[in-house]
Amino acid sequence: MQIIQPHYHGIARTAQDYERMAMSGVVAVAEPAFWAGFDRAYPQTFLDYFRQISEFEPTRAAQYGIRHFCWVAVNPKEAENPPLSYEVLRHIPEFLKKPTVLGIGEIGFHKTTKNEEEIFQAQVELALRHHQLILIHTPHLQDKVRGTRRTLEVLAHMNVDPGRVWIDHIEEHTIRAPLDAGYWVGFTLYPITKCSPKRAVDMIEQYGHERLLVNSSADWGPSDPFTLQECILEFRRRGHSLQEALDIFHNNPCRFLGQCPKFDIQPIRVET
Amino acid sequence: MLTAGQVLNNYFLETRCMLLELAATLDRYDRATQRDPAGTPANDPRLERIYHSLALLADTRTTPDRCERLLNLFSD
Numbered sequence: 001m002q003i004i005q006p007h008y009h010g011i012a013r014t015a016q017d018y019e020r021m022a023m024s025g026v027v028a029v030a031e032p033a034f035w036a037g038f039d040r041a042y043p044q045t046f047l048d049y050f051r052q053i054s055e056f057e058p059t060r061a062a063q064y065g066i067r068h069f070c071w072v073a074v075n076p077k078e079a080e081n082p083p084l085s086y087e088v089l090r091h092i093p094e095f096l097k098k099p100t101v102l103g104i105g106e107i108g109f110h111k112t113t114k115n116e117e118e119i120f121q122a123q124v125e126l127a128l129r130h131h132q133l134i135l136i137h138t139p140h141l142q143d144k145v146r147g148t149r150r151t152l153e154v155l156a157h158m159n160v161d162p163g164r165v166w167i168d169h170i171e172e173h174t175i176r177a178p179l180d181a182g183y184w185v186g187f188t189l190y191p192i193t194k195c196s197p198k199r200a201v202d203m204i205e206q207y208g209h210e211r212l213l214v215n216s217s218a219d220w221g222p223s224d225p226f227t228l229q230e231c232i233l234e235f236r237r238r239g240h241s242l243q244e245a246l247d248i249f250h251n252n253p254c255r256f257l258g259q260c261p262k263f264d265i266q267p268i269r270v271e272t
Numbered sequence: 273m274l275t276a277g278q279v280l281n282n283y284f285l286e287t288r289c290m291l292l293e294l295a296a297t298l299d300r301y302d303r304a305t306q307r308d309p310a311g312t313p314a315n316d317p318r319l320e321r322i323y324h325s326l327a328l329l330a331d332t333r334t335t336p337d338r339c340e341r342l343l344n345l346f347s348d
Contacts, residue, residue, distance in 0.1 A: 199296045
C-alpha cells in the first residue's frame with residue numbers, strides 16, 4: 001500500500017528510516033521546521049536549517065525513491081524570542097519560492113505565552129500575504145487544551161480559510177472544536193506521549209476521515225516513524241477496506257498538501 | 273533503587289499512556305455494545321475482572337503487592 005508521511009523530521013533520523021519506510025510503501029514525506037532540542041542563537045542558523053530541509057534533505061530521501069517536501073517557520077518554542085523570530089521571518093519569503101516548500105509551519109503555541117502569540121500571528125499573516133498553507137503545532141500534555149483553544153481564538157480573528165490550515169497533535173479532548181470550525185486535524189502517533197495508533201483508529205471510527213491527517217512525526221526524541229504503519233495495520237485489522245486506508249493514509253495528504261501546486265502526487269483509487 | 277520521586281519522574285508519562293490505552297479500550301468496548309447490543313456477550317468474566325482490577329488499583333490505602341493480586345485475579 002502506498003503511504004504518505006505528512007509530518008516527519010528527517011534531519012533527526014538516519015538513512016535506515018528512509019530505507020525501511022520505502023520498503024513499507026512510503027512514497028513521500030513532508031518535513032515541518034521544528035525545534036532542534038536547544039534554542040538557536042542566530043537567525044543564520046535557522047536559514048541554514050531551512051536550506052538543509054529544502055535543498056539537502058530531498059536528496060537523501062530521493063536515494064530511496066521517496067519524495068521529500070518541507071515547511072518553513074519559526075517553531076513555537078523559539079518564538080519566545082521575538083527579535084530573533086522577526087529577523088528569521090524577514091528571510092522566509094525567499095524560501096517559499098523553493099520547489100519543495102509547501103507552506104509555513106509548524107507554528108503556534110508551546111507554553112501559550114504573549115511572545116508566542118505575537119509570532120504566531122505574524123507568521124499567519126505572512127502565510128496569508130504569500131498565499132501559503134499553514135501547519136499549526138498544538139502544545140504537548142497538560143498545556144494542550146489551553147493552547148488549542150487559544151489557537152482557535154487567534155485564528156478566528158484572522159482572515160484564514162480553515163480548509164488551508166492543518167492543526168496538528170490533536171487528541172480526544174481537542175478534536176471537536178477544530179473539526180467543527182472546518183480545519184484539517186492531525187493525529188501524531190508517538191510511543192508514549194501524544195496519540196497512539198489504536199486511539200487514532202478509534203477517533204477515525206468516531207469522527208470519520210474527511211479532514212484528517214495521520215503522521216508519526218518522528219524526531220530526535222523517543223519516537224518511531226513506523227507507528228504510522230502500525231496504525232494502518234490496526235485500521236485494516238478492524239475490517240476497514242484498502243480503499244479507506246488509502247483515502248486516509250495517502251489520499252488525504254494529497255488533498256490537503258495538493259492545495260499547494262508543488263505537491264503533485266495524485267490520489268489513488270483501487271476499488272470502484 | 274529509585275526514590276519515590278524518581279519513580280514518578282521516570283514512569284509518570286508511561287503510566288499516563290497506559291491509562292489512556294486502558295480508557296480507550298473500555299470506550300471501544302462500550303461503543304461496540306451501543307452499536308451492536310445483540311453481539312455483546314452477557315456477563316463476560318473477562319470484563320468483570322478488568323473492572324475488579326481497576327477498583328483494586330484505585331485503592332491508595334493498600335500494600336505494594338498490586339501486581340501479585342492482579343495476577344491472582346486473572347488466574348483460575
